[in-house]
């Protein structure tokens with residue numbers, strides 16, 4: 001099964017994204033901030049990261065940078081989802097190493113479609 | 127070789143290097159060496175006269191780990207000056223800065239509450255999203271009241287969902303009408319609907 | 334003293350005033366969930382003092398900032414539970430991966446300047462630093478080629494006195510192989526065993542508050558620090574300050590072990606997590622920050 005790590009400090013967002021992705025056949029784990037995500041990614045290889053921007057301890061950009069750095073060194077696709085829509089945010093996400101940047105709220109179908117697209121080849125339900 | 131005791135000849139036990147004067151520390155906070163800046167910021171704990179210099183540092187500091195040290199020291203002051211000086215950065219374009227500042231404010235139960243009227247009315251909805259994040263962790267009896275007000279009144283759906291997320295751990299059956307009213311206010315937000323629906327069984331005791 | 338006006342329970346306001354004061358002094362935050370525990374321990378302190386009521390006792394404690402009184406409260410209110418070879422897999426990690434990494438980073442055994450330094454903070458009654466000593470002596474192939482300093486530190490003067498005396502009962506020694514007990518301990522009667530002088534004198538003990546930045550400056554250049562099962566008692570700000578002080582006590586590239594239920598991910602991002610086969614360990618980053 002394709003493994004996804006949902007990274008968000010909001011428990012409600014984690015629950016929403018997790019249920020949508022599970023329903024679509026992904027194997028989903030959660031992390032409540034960037035550092036937790038980094039620690040999780042060190043222990044388990046994920047096929048996709050869905051990462052929020054505003055998080056305590058380590059924000060989304062720093063998290064993605066660390067996932068891409070030699071500390072973790074994953075090449076798995078990263079989807080960043082932000083509540084904010086400031087000029088330059090998307091650039092910042094791509095600079096950090098994200099594959100795609102989207103602004104909340106993300107509707108259910110779109111999330112699953114994008115997750116499937118980003119993990120193409122793996123497919124949701126293997 | 128093997129286990130050795132710390133050699134007493136060079137350093138008598140428990141020697142603390144003499145603490146630099148406050149003046150020196152205030153200079154070191156601006157040094158070019160980040161480690162010196164970090165240590166100086168930590169050492170200035172409980173030094174009231176250092177507050178202006180440290181506050182000025184928050185916005186310009188480029189090293190996250192130095193900024194964290196500055197904020198750790200500042201947050202311990204928990205005064206109106208510090209709270210107001212930090213709150214201006216909630217609107218920062220730099221994600222690291224605005225989240226670090228929100229975290230610091232969430233540990234300031236004495237002074238952060240006075241900011242709430244202004245923050246709840248901030249024209250920038252991103253600032254209000256950060257405000258919900260502060261209220262989620264602020265140990266203050268009124269935190270829940272402010273969150274309920276955001277949920278009932280804020281015009282932006284992302285602020286409302288942020289406030290709901292912050293409220294839920296402390297929510298009870300009495301909050302159900304406010305949550306349902308929020309769903310009715312934003313009928314097109316699937317996430318909001320899902321979140322409230324998922325929380326209802328626990329709140330109404332029908333889980 | 335036989336009677337106190339607390340009757341073993343403080344008023345809400347007193348509880349709050351006390352916990353706030355205690356937090357400022359130690360970084361330890363008691364929520365009302367710990368109410369019963371705190372009430373009982375304070376009652377003990379008052380009974381052991383010349384004061385009759387909470388108010389007079391608390392006034393004396395605060396006004397003179399009496400260190401002896403404060404120390405007594407600290408001793409009563411800290412959780413000191415520990416035992417030999419606790420969370421042993423971390424010592425495995427230290428031997429198999431961390432120490433070889435430290436030696437390599439310091440230029441190898443032959444070129445290393447100064448001893449290898451290990452800190453156990455908090456060390457409570459001493460089981461942790463002595464466990465480190467035992468495992469190094471028994472299982473580290475480099476122990477004859479490297480000077481190792483082991484330090485233990487704690488805020489509680491009573492546990493430090495016990496650590497210095499180093500005599501332990503069955504419960505604490507449960508996980509220590511019989512052969513090690515025979516080799517490194519002396520029976521002192523009533524089922525207790527004392528760590529031999531050779532090891533005792535090799536471990537340096539310090540009284541230390543991990544949240545006290547100025548005092549923590551006495552600790553520098555440690556290669557490995559064990560900070561296990563204390564940060565869970567701290568609130569957000571104190572645990573952050575403690576993390577920052579630990580950072581200052583480590584050599585760049587030095588390693589930090591937390592208790593197995595603890596994680597830096599909820600405290601501070603200043604360390605770099607490193608994955609070892611035995612679990613996650615934290616490193617102070619090397620080079621420019």
Ligand SMILES: C[S@@+](CC[C@H](N)C(=O)[O-])C[C@H]1O[C@@H](n2cnc3c(N)ncnc32)[C@H](O)[C@@H]1O
Pocket residue numbers: 359360361411412413414415416419454455456457458461486487488489492541542543544560561562563592
């Ligand atoms: C449960 S013991 C942990 C001992 C050992 N590290 C272990 O894991 O078994 C906790 C210790 O933390 C000490 N302690 C509490 N607050 C402290 C502080 N601010 N600074 C240093 N030590 C502290 C207590 O005195 C107690 O001995």
